[in-house]
Amino acid sequence: MKITSKQLRKKWLDYYTGRGHVDIGAVSLIGDGSTGVMFNVAGMQPLMPYLLGKPHPAGKRLCNIQGCVRTVDIDSVGDASHFTFFEMMGNWSLGDYFKKEKTAWTFGLLTEVFGLDADKLCTTVFEGNASAPRDDETAELVKALGVRPEHVFYLPKEDNWWELEGTVGTPCGPDNEWFYPIRNLEAPHFPDDYVEIGNDVYMQYKKTAEGYEPLANKNVDTGFGFDRMLLFLNGLSDAYKTDLFTGAIAKLEELSGRKYDEGGETRRAMRIIADHTRTSLMLIGDKNGILPSNVGAGYILRRVMRRSIRYCRQLGIPSSAMCEVAKIFIHEVYDDSYPFLAEKEEEILRAMTEEAERFEATLQSGMKEFEKCLQGIARKNEYMSKQNPAYVPEKEIGGKQAFRLYDTYGFPLELTEELAKEHGLTVDREGFDAAFREHQEKSRVLPKGEAKGGLESHSEAATRYHTATHLLNAALKQILSPDCNQKGSNITDERMRFDFNFPRPMTEEEVKAVEDLVNQKIAEDLPVVFREMSLAEARAQGFVGVFDAKYGDVVKTYSIGDFSREMCGGPHVTHTGELGRFRIVKEQSSSAGIRRIKAVLEERK
Numbered sequence: 078m079k080i081t082s083k084q085l086r087k088k089w090l091d092y093y094t095g096r097g098h099v100d101i102g103a104v105s106l107i108g109d110g111s112t113g114v115m116f117n118v119a120g121m122q123p124l125m126p127y128l129l130g131k132p133h134p135a136g137k138r139l140c141n142i143q144g145c146v147r148t149v150d151i152d153s154v155g156d157a158s159h160f161t162f163f164e165m166m167g168n169w170s171l172g173d174y175f176k177k178e179k180t181a182w183t184f185g186l187l188t189e190v191f192g193l194d195a196d197k198l199c200t201t202v203f204e205g206n207a208s209a210p211r212d213d214e215t216a217e218l219v220k221a222l223g224v225r226p227e228h229v230f231y232l233p234k235e236d237n238w239w240e241l242e243g244t245v246g247t248p249c250g251p252d253n254e255w256f257y258p259i260r261n262l263e264a265p266h267f268p269d270d271y272v273e274i275g276n277d278v279y280m281q282y283k284k285t286a287e288g289y290e291p292l293a294n295k296n297v298d299t300g301f302g303f304d305r306m307l308l309f310l311n312g313l314s315d316a317y318k319t320d321l322f323t324g325a326i327a328k329l330e331e332l333s334g335r336k337y338d339e340g341g342e343t344r345r346a347m348r349i350i351a352d353h354t355r356t357s358l359m360l361i362g363d364k365n366g367i368l369p370s371n372v373g374a375g376y377i378l379r380r381v382m383r384r385s386i387r388y389c390r391q392l393g394i395p396s397s398a399m400c401e402v403a404k405i406f407i408h409e410v411y412d413d414s415y416p417f418l419a420e421k422e423e424e425i426l427r428a429m430t431e432e433a434e435r436f437e438a439t440l441q442s443g444m445k446e447f448e449k450c451l452q453g454i455a456r457k458n459e460y461m462s463k464q465n466p467a468y469v470p471e472k473e474i475g476g477k478q479a480f481r482l483y484d485t486y487g488f489p490l491e492l493t494e495e496l497a498k499e500h501g502l503t504v505d506r507e508g509f510d511a512a513f514r515e516h517q518e519k520s521r522v523l524p525k526g527e528a529k530g531g532l533e534s535h536s537e538a539a540t541r542y543h544t545a546t547h548l549l550n551a552a553l554k555q556i557l558s559p560d561c562n563q564k565g566s567n568i569t570d571e572r573m574r575f576d577f578n579f580p581r582p583m584t585e586e587e588v589k590a591v592e593d594l595v596n597q598k599i600a601e602d603l604p605v606v607f608r609e610m611s612l613a614e615a616r617a618q619g620f621v622g623v624f625d626a627k628y629g630d631v632v633k634t635y636s637i638g639d640f641s642r643e644m645c646g647g648p649h650v651t652h653t654g655e656l657g658r659f660r661i662v663k664e665q666s667s668s669a670g671i672r673r674i675k676a677v678l679e680e681r682k
Contacts, residue, residue, distance in 0.1 A: 082319065086414060092182075101139050106365075123143070124169060126613035129613070130172075131617065132171075137173040138171075142414070151381070154349055158316050161356040161381060162359050167298070170297035172294030175297060176297075199256040199257070200255050201253070202230070202232070202237055202251065202253055203237040204231035250279045251281070254275070256273050259314070274305065304319070329347045329394070332394045342391065347392070350389060360374075364560065368428055370671070385399055386440075399433065443482055450478050454502070458471055476512050479493050479508070542573040549573075564577055564671050565667075573677075576673050577672055578670055582666070596659050607635055609634070611631060620634045621642065633646055661676045
């Protein structure tokens with residue numbers, strides 16, 4: 078079956094909406110802190126509260142196609158099948174249907190809609206262990222549907238059990254994975270000739286610190302890789318030859334004068350640029366979009382963007398190629414499924430251009446220093462070899478050298494490691510970490526009190542300022558953009574400093590509007606109400622978190638009338654009338670894409 082990405086998207090959603098499911102659409106790629114991960118790494122991740130029993134407003138049968146970002150295997154990007162951004166086709170039953178219906182629907186989708194040969198399908202189920210029994214029920218159901226008995230395999234927990242690693246309180250259970258041959262099609266042998274095409278997870282359990290306990294409601298979580306299924310249905314072995322990437326690759330061929338099918342480093346570079354550009358525009362253009370920075374998710378974005386820029390240089394094309402490739406994704410590939418990318422196109426392209434300009438300057442000077450490191454190692458090896466024929470040549474860049482590249486020239490450690498690998502060298506990571514710690518001890522870069530949420534004390538004055546940051550945060554979202562989020566703060570008894578994401582300087586009118594709105598809420602003498610609740614309940618009620626904070630199962634929340642709702646550790650005043658008059662002293666740039674407001678609280682006249 079030959080199929081385009083837009084056709085595949087429609088077939089999946091039509092199949093499940095035709096069976097009573099509601100298309101709930103995709104949520105933000107940026108992790109909300111509820112699972113301790115920076116990005117959404119699985120289609121089910123945003124649905125955890127509902128898989129644990131909370132009623133979903135759309136009902137018990139849901140489906141969507143959800144974007145995900147994973148960078149744990151970023152070094153593998155460049156081969157035929159790895160991506161940092163990808164999509165998962167999902168559908169869910171929240172305490173509704175279970176194994177009988179789901180096995181039948183998956184089998185029907187694969188054989189009737191996608192036209193796969195039932196005789197060639199293979200499937201695996203959980204073999205059981207001391208914590209949970211063998212999944213004979215699923216095995217018998219798929220055999221009854223038409224899967225050959227010799228094509229049903231029992232595998233251990235590491236193969237056929239799904240749970241989100243490193244978490245507790247999350248749903249989990251046995252899974253049923255589906256496979257189809259990709260080679261030796263006349264007489265395929267499992268697993269050598271097969272590739273996984275999808276996965277049905279039967280969430281019967283809740284993961285606890287002690288083990289597993291049964292869930293009150295049994296759920297189904299289905300995940301089929303969109304990019305992989307598109308590859309597979311088109312009979313391809315190279316995922317970058319699907320229509321998701323052909324336009325981007327063609328643009329890179331046009332700009333470089335090279336051909337993708339040359340193979341080797343040309344093909345690898347084009348894959349990396351295409352993938353990393355797609356991931357970058359998705360993260361910047363996300364409804365909770367981020368910008369490149371030196372911390373948290375912003376650092377991951379910066380690393381992805383700078384890796385793409387470096388491979389543009391390798392192809393001999395300007396870093397502005399990222400923008401040209403981004404336009405193809407925005408207007409040709411994802412125009413139907415991610416229309417908000419076009420709305421934020423200007424912001425996306427500006428961020429890419431600014432980061433490219435910064436990194437180009439870094440590369441110019443940093444590469445010279447890196448070459449000096451290589452030359453130093455070569456000279457030492459040559460000299461020592463002459464002195465001692467048994468001398469073993471040094472093949473490591475020292476930790477202090479790597480830290481100098483990072484601290485003075487802005488080279489991320491990962492970039493130094495990549496460059497070193499290309500020259501057959503390694504990097505002394507432990508030495509780098511030691512140099513970094515030494516630097517921190519000497520410089521004390523973080524302002525006093527930063528680790529305590531920005532407060533230098535819990536005095537009455539600092540408490541008033543802290544409460545005022547909540548009002549300011551809400552006012553910025555209302556006046557400037559709902560995408561504005563707090564990125565840092567520092568509070569003393571005399572003033573407050575508040576950092577937030579916004580791509581340009583505020584106008585005088587905007588500064589006044591924000592100031593007036595905060596003062597209006599102070600004048601209304603709104604109550605500041607504290608409540609403890611579960612993280613899931615807080616999210617459901619619209620409480621927002623603070624930049625990269627991590628939250629436990631139970632969180633402290635503060636609501637200020639209907640104006641502000643935040644998860645926060647406090648302290649706070651009891652009524653906004655205690656704050657006095659709010660005045661913005663200065664609005665300025667803090668770093669790329671981050672603005673800073675300095676403000677004071679004065680007595681009311």
